[in-house]
Amino acid sequence: MGGKAYKVVEKLAEVLELPKDIILDISKIIVIGTDSFTIENHKGIVTYCDNKISINTGIGVITIIGKDLIIKSILEEEIIIKGQLSSIEF
Amino acid sequence: MFITRLWNYFYGYAIITVKGINTERFINLAVTNGIYLWDIEKLDYMTIRVRINAKDFFRLRRIVKKTGTKVRIQKKCGMPFRIKTIKKRRLLVFGLGALLLFLYILSLFIWMVEIDGNTIVADNIILERLDYNGLKVGILKKKINKRHIENEMLIAMPELAWIGIEIKGTKAYVAISEKIEEPDYINIDEPCDIIAIKNAVIEKILVLNGDGVVNDGDTVEKGQILVSGIIERENIDTRYTHSMAKVLAKAWYEDVEEIHFKQIEFKNSGRVKRTYGIELLGKRLRKTKTIHFKDFNKSINEKYIFRFGDYVFPIKYITTVYSELIPIEKGLTLQEAKDRCLERLNIKIKLQYPEDAVITNKKVDYFLNNESVIGKMYVETIEDIAEKKLIDILF
Numbered sequence: 001m002g003g004k005a006y007k008v009v010e011k012l013a014e015v016l017e018l019p020k021d022i023i024l025d026i027s028k029i030i031v032i033g034t035d036s037f038t039i040e041n042h043k044g045i046v047t048y049c050d051n052k053i054s055i056n057t058g059i060g061v062i063t064i065i066g067k068d069l070i071i072k073s074i075l076e077e078e079i080i081i082k083g084q085l086s087s088i089e090f
Numbered sequence: 091m092f093i094t095r096l097w098n099y100f101y102g103y104a105i106i107t108v109k110g111i112n113t114e115r116f117i118n119l120a121v122t123n124g125i126y127l128w129d130i131e132k133l134d135y136m137t138i139r140v141r142i143n144a145k146d147f148f149r150l151r152r153i154v155k156k157t158g159t160k161v162r163i164q165k166k167c168g169m170p171f172r173i174k175t176i177k178k179r180r181l182l183v184f185g186l187g188a189l190l191l192f193l194y195i196l197s198l199f200i201w202m203v204e205i206d207g208n209t210i211v212a213d214n215i216i217l218e219r220l221d222y223n224g225l226k227v228g229i230l231k232k233k234i235n236k237r238h239i240e241n242e243m244l245i246a247m248p249e250l251a252w253i254g255i256e257i258k259g260t261k262a263y264v265a266i267s268e269k270i271e272e273p274d275y276i277n278i279d280e281p282c283d284i285i286a287i288k289n290a291v292i293e294k295i296l297v298l299n300g301d302g303v304v305n306d307g308d309t310v311e312k313g314q315i316l317v318s319g320i321i322e323r324e325n326i327d328t329r330y331t332h333s334m335a336k337v338l339a340k341a342w343y344e345d346v347e348e349i350h351f352k353q354i355e356f357k358n359s360g361r362v363k364r365t366y367g368i369e370l371l372g373k374r375l376r377k378t379k380t381i382h383f384k385d386f387n388k389s390i391n392e393k394y395i396f397r398f399g400d401y402v403f404p405i406k407y408i409t410t411v412y413s414e415l416i417p418i419e420k421g422l423t424l425q426e427a428k429d430r431c432l433e434r435l436n437i438k439i440k441l442q443y444p445e446d447a448v449i450t451n452k453k454v455d456y457f458l459n460n461e462s463v464i465g466k467m468y469v470e471t472i473e474d475i476a477e478k479k480l481i482d483i484l485f
Contacts, residue, residue, distance in 0.1 A: 044118035050132040071130035074121055 027057040031088070037064055037081040045071075045079075053081060063089040102144040102168030109137045110159030119153045144170065193396075193403065200229050200262050201404045207266040211249050216266065219246055225255065225262060227404070234262075259400025281330035281481045284317035286310045290339035290475050300333030310339070310475075319481050330481060337476040340450070343442045343469045349431045350462045351422050356385060356415040363414075369406035383414040424463065428456055431465035439469055447473035 006024070013023040021028040021041060030038040039055060039062065046054035046061055048071070054063045069083035108116055113136070120127055125146045131139045142150070144166070154161055176183060203220065205213050220226065223242045225234055236255045243253045254265040276282050284300065292308045300317040304310055317333040361383070368375050369392070389411050396403035422430070432454060451470035456463055 044121070045114045048114050048117070048130070048132060048138070070132075071117075071127075073126075073128045074117060074130065075126065076121055076124070 025058045027059060027062070029062070029088075031085070034085050035082060037085055037088070038078065039081075040078050042077075042079055045074075050083075055079060060090060065089070098141075098143065099168045102166065102170035103141055104144060104147055104166050105139065105141055105164040106147070107133065107137050107139050107162050107164055108159050109162070110157055111136065112157055113138045113159065116153060116157045116159050119156065120150070123149065123153065125149055125153075139164070144168070196403050197260055197401055198231055199260060199404075200225070200231060200234070200257070201227055201260040202402050203227060203262045203264060205264045205266060208268060210268050211247065211266075216247070216264070219243060220264065222246075225264075231257060231260075259398075260402050261400050276332070276478050276480055278332050280332060281319040282332055282478045283315050283319045283481055284333045284335050284337065284476045285479050286312055286314045286316055286337075286339070286475045287477045288312050288341055288475055290341040290473075292316075292337065292339045293472055294336075294338045296336040298334040298336070300331050300335065302335070316476060333478070335476060337474060338472050339475045341443070341447070341471050341473055341475070343439055343471070345435055345439045345442070345467050346464060347431050347434045347438065347467075348462050348464045349422070349427045349434075351427055352461070353420045353422055354417045355420055357418050358387075359414040359416045361414040363412045365410045365412075367408040367410070369408055370404065374408070381412050383412060385415040385417060386412045387415060388412055424458075427463040428465070431456070431463055432467075435465055435467040439467055443469065443471050444473055447471035 010020070010024060012018075013020055020026060025041065027042060028040045030036075030040075032038075039057070041058060043056040043058065046056050048054075050069055051067055052063065052065050053069055053071070054061050064081060064085060065087045067084040067086070069081055069085075072080040072082045074080075110116065117127060117130065117138075117140075125142065127140050127142055129139075129141045133139055147163075150161060203217065203225065205216055208216060217226075220239070220243065223239045223246070225239050234255075234257065236257070240253050240255055244250055249268055250266055251269040252267045256263045256265070289311050290309075292304055292306055292310060294306055295302060295304060295316065297317055300319050301321050302316070303318050304314075304316050310316065316337050317335045319331050319333040321329040321331060363381060363383070391409045391411070393407045393409075394402050395405045395407050435454065449469060449471050451468070453468045455466045455468075457466070458464075
């Protein structure tokens with residue numbers, strides 16, 4: 001992750017004001033209220049329980065903790081999770 | 091989201107349970123293989139419930155083998171599976187189709203003919219004639235030539251001034267307007283007499299034109315000439331004129347009515363029997379029931395079961411109600427009998443004299459015997475008895 005090339009690209013993206021999530025392979029997370037969690041650019045699910053979901057991403061494992069969590073939809077680029085969210089850990 | 095739901099519904103999907111230690115791996119592998127999963131729920135420690143497209147389901151086999159999970163179908167949803175179940179109930183579908191076809195075929199026919207606007211000519215006479223000309227219950231709508239029938243009807247029935255046929259749904263509306271009879275009109279330059287239309291005594295005669303033949307106080311008979319249109323004078327040629335006169339005359343009418351003291355009145359006993367029947371395409375199906383009532387009132391109520399606006403189908407439900415009547419003998423007092431007699435006489439006698447007659451005298455005599463009262467009514471009126479009659483002149 002911390003390679004020289006990565007830093008150059010990151011700088012370039014900053015200078016040219018391009019969206020980072022597209023230029024660099026990092027995730028974009030959208031949280032709507034406390035019941036909807038969307039993550040774009042993921043690398044698969046690590047663990048799945050109804051109160052804890054861990055998702056592997058380009059920047060590490062993201063863990064969502066909540067209640068009655070369900071995966072509303074899962075695609076190669078995007079995961080939508082619904083349920084009562086209580087915390088998101090990076 | 092709604093669009094994808096709809097898409098899934100059309101292509102069919104399955105709700106499956108996946109049981110295994112590594113369900114996460116199962117999900118990841120499915121995703122990387124391009125299999126769309128949605129509504130993933132954790133049921134317990136080892137199992138998850140997943141929805142999957144019917145097509146993708148068969149591609150799971152490899153993943154299942156790799157991850158060592160067990161897959162079981164819980165439910166199949168969506169259109170393709172719906173259609174399958176419907177196909178299994180072939181008879182039901184067939185029946186529905188047959189019913190629709192039956193209704194469609196029925197709707198090609200006329201099942202009701204409604205006549206409106208006739209006051210003089212009876213309904214059944216018009217119906218008979220329409221039947222003869224090709225408009226009747228049970229005929230194909232296509233076969234009806236409205237213009238032709240209308241013309242034929244007007245030719246066949248001179249009483250009609252106009253007829254209009256309109257077909258709406260399975261109903262044929264026939265609008266009729268009748269001819270109003272033209273009075274016999276005699277032109278003012280044609281010579282005519284004035285004659286009496288009934289036996290009477292002349293009260294007043296006012297001759298405007300012509301030669302008065304009768305005087306006030308004369309008794310005239312029906313058909314007698316009152317004013318002559320032929321004027322004959324000495325030394326002058328005979329003239330023919332159009333007579334005009336106002337002739338008021340006294341006329342008499344009488345009527346008799348007998349009222350028995352013992353009257354039988356029918357009263358509802360409250361006992362009612364009903365029979366039900368169905369009429370289909372003009373054929374009646376019904377259970378015959380014997381009615382034990384000696385006297386009864388019968389009322390029939392017919393109702394079309396299938397009726398959608400103007401689309402009436404020939405299935406009738408017929409309820410016949412018989413309500414028993416009990417005869418009750420009632421004795422009338424003399425006064426009651428007289429009152430009733432007078433009431434009836436008043437109604438009866440009105441039918442005899444013209445509406446514009448002025449009643450000058452009215453008398454009722456009662457004759458009694460053991461059983462009844464006989465009332466005799468005399469009415470004296472003053473009315474116009476003049477009628478014009480053309481003179482046939484032979485030149």
